[in-house]
Amino acid sequence: MGAVADAWTWLTTGANWQGESGVTARLLEHLWFSGVCLLASCLIALPLALWLGHIGRGGALAVNLSNVGRAVPTLAVLVLLTLTPLGRHGDLPTIIALVLFAVPPLLTNAYVGMREVDRSVVEAARGMGMSGGQVFRRVELPLAYPLVLIGLRSATVQVIATATLAAMAGGGGLGRIITAGFNTSDTGQVVAGALVVGALALAAEGVLVLVGRLCDPMRATRLTRSPGSSKSAGPADPAAAARAMT
Template identity: 55%
Template sequence: MNLLQDAVRYLNDPFNWTRANGIVELLGQHLRISALAVLAAMAIGIPVGALLGHVGRGGGFAVALSNVSRAVPTLALLTVFAVTPIGFGPTATTIALALFAVPPVLTNTYVGFRGVDRDVVEASRAMGMSGRQVLLRAELPLATPLMMTGVRTAAVQVVATATLAALVAGGGLGRIITLGFRQQDYGAVLAGAIVVAVLALLTELLLAAVSWALTPGEKRLPFGRVRARRAAAAGAAAQR
């Protein structure tokens, strides 16, 4: 109980939030590293997964390769980067986290596109759509739920793992934890862990809301409804 009280006391101290290298500043660094890593993973995983799922070739090997890469610890990558021109710092952390986030994004995107009803795809082609139009107007709306699940999983993992940045001078909320261990201030360690856990939970909730909004359905945001109507039109054509 004393440890929890120490953590609450640490979090209730305004100085710990506003000082240099305080919670607010470290939170900004943590979010920046995590956002860049997830965006980089999306820039790689979504186009590759969508293309492989669309053409239906080479996807199995790519997914297997990406899944094998999950076995490589992020800390090991950071250690390797230390002896390369990348070195220590936020850049090394962002690259390592991006590589860590690619597998769930790529795998879920590929599975989502391959799971689209083939009748819908064939009907879209019969309507005169080009390959690109089929990909964007017919397959993408229907693959969005699984694709967003991959993005959400990757984002939560990255937010939690970004604490390792503190070990390589990369900043972020992990500095509270590492500094607490050095000073044997375990209340600060628990406080840092609580902040990271809350941030991961908020990330999950935010991306779940985004996924809900983008998933085809009548009770969605306007953008989601437009995509729903496109998918429904393709589905109706498939039944004719």
């Protein structure tokens, strides 16, 4: 309990939140790091996974290759990139390492979500005259949305937690608070930094859950099919399900 009490004292000291090395500045740096890495990861993984899931070819190989990256420690990748010429370009090694770390959950969940869409619904949509693009936008993507969102939430939490490694390569972020605590043998500061990172990760996941529910393209349909609803059975006919999404 002593370390927790010391962490609380450190967090409630106003001076620790001010200045270039304060919590506020480090938090903004951490958010910038995480946001850039997540945006880059989404731009790489989601279009590829959704397209491969739509055509039904090559996805398993892509998923397996991306999952190989999970076996390589992010810190090892960061150190190796820092030792290359990329190390002279500021935060670039950290961003690349975090992007490589975030791609697998995004790619895997998006691809699996597309492939788990009921094929009978897809065929019914094609039978109604929908083009491939219409089937993708109106049928496959809305039904794959929950798994895509789970992948995004997983990647977000992982990136926010792992971005603390940026401090080991001379970068900013909340990791600098933790490393500074280690350097001065200040256990309270180390625990405080870890608590801020954990709180940020939980807050980000909570926001994504809320936004995900509000933006769900199948929100109305899912509500009418929820347990206890008089319409919980939903349309038993694949064609009726396809019509409900148009």
